[in-house]
Amino acid sequence: MIDEVKLKECGKISRLSNKTFKFDERIGHGFYTAEYFKKVRNIITKxxxxxxxxxxxxxxxxxxMLCGIDEALAMIKEYGVDTHELEIFALDDGDMISAYEPVLKVSGKYENFGYLENVIDAVLARRSSVATNAFRAKKACQGKTIFCMADRQDDIVTQMGDGYACYVAGIRLVATDALGAWWGAKGQGTMPHALIQMCGGDVIRACEIYHDTYPDEPMTALVDYNNDVVTDALRVARVFGDKLSAVRVDTSANLIDKYFIGKDISGFDAHGVCKELIFALRDALDRENFNHVKIVVSSGFTPEKIQIFESLKVPVDVYGVGSFITRNDTVGFTGDLVELNGKPQAKYGRKNISSNRLKKVIFD
Incomplete structure (x- = not known):
C-alpha cells in the first residue's frame, strides 16, 4: 500500500536531498482525486x-512560507505519465511567497498530470499552513527554542509531513519519531501528567523513577500537576539539584495556580500559564541558587502570546507549541489551467502569471 519516491530523483536542489517520500499507492488509482478530474481525464483522452x-x-x-513543493514534485514523478515530457518550474520549500504568486507551473499533456490537481492543492495547503504557523511561532520567540508538540491535534498520518514543515520553518525539537522521520530526528520529551498520577500525585517520586529509568537524560520535571508550580518546582530542585535540567509549566487556562492564593490579582488575568506566575517561579528558583534550572512553558501558546511574553522579558527558555502549529486554515492553494497549446486560455479573471523566481525542474 506504500509507494516510495526518493527526492533525489528530482533535478532541483532540495533541503532534504536524500529523503524518501512514502505515498499511499492509491493516489495512482485516483482514490484521492476529485471525481470530476478523473472524468475530464477520460473525456480528454477520448x-x-x-x-x-x-x-x-x-x-x-x-x-x-511555502512548503510541500518537493513532495508535490515527487508525486508528479511517481504518478504522472511520461514525466520526461513535462516542463516544470517551481519555487523551493521554505521560500516566502505573496498572494497570487505562482509557486509551481507544469506544462504538458493534461491527461499526463492534470488529475493530480487537487492532491497537489492539498499537499501545498497543509504543508504551507503548518510551515507558516511554525515560522510565525519561531519568529515570535526571538531565538529561543520551540518544542513542536503537534502530535495529538490531528490525524496521526499528518505527523511526518507536519514535522517536515516545522523543520523547514526552523524547528528542530519534536515530540514523536514520526514528526522527525523525514529529516532524521527522534522524538523527545520529559514526563507526562500520567506518570505523576500513577505516583499518587507525588512529583518527587515521579522524578525519582524517571531518573532511575533514564539516568543519562536531562530531566525536566512537570510541576503543575498539583496546581502549585512554585512549591513543587522548589521541592524537586532541592532534592535533585544539578540533576534537574528544567521544569515545565502546563497549567490549564481555566485554573489559577495556588501561588496566587491571598494575593491581589485584580490587575491581571491569573489563569493558566500567565507571565506573573513565570516571573514568580524564576525568582523563587534563583533565590535558592537554582539558576541552572530552565523554564519550559506550554498550553495554548500562540505567536501573539509568545510576543507578549518576549516583549516583557518573561524568563522562559523553551516554548511548547501544539494546537497553533496544526491549524490548517492558514492558507489554501488553487491550480489553474492558463495556457492551451502555447496560447493564453484561462477562466475569466485568471491568467498565466510571470515570475522570475521559478526554477526549472528536471527529473533524472
Missing part, C-alpha cells in the same frame, strides 16, 4: 488528446 496545457498553482495571502 475526444481532445495530445493538447499541451500549462497549469499554475498559487495562493491568496502575503507572507506565507
Amino acid at each position: 475526444h481532445q488528446p495530445n493538447q499541451t496545457v500549462t497549469m499554475q498553482w498559487f495562493e491568496r495571502k502575503d507572507n506565507i
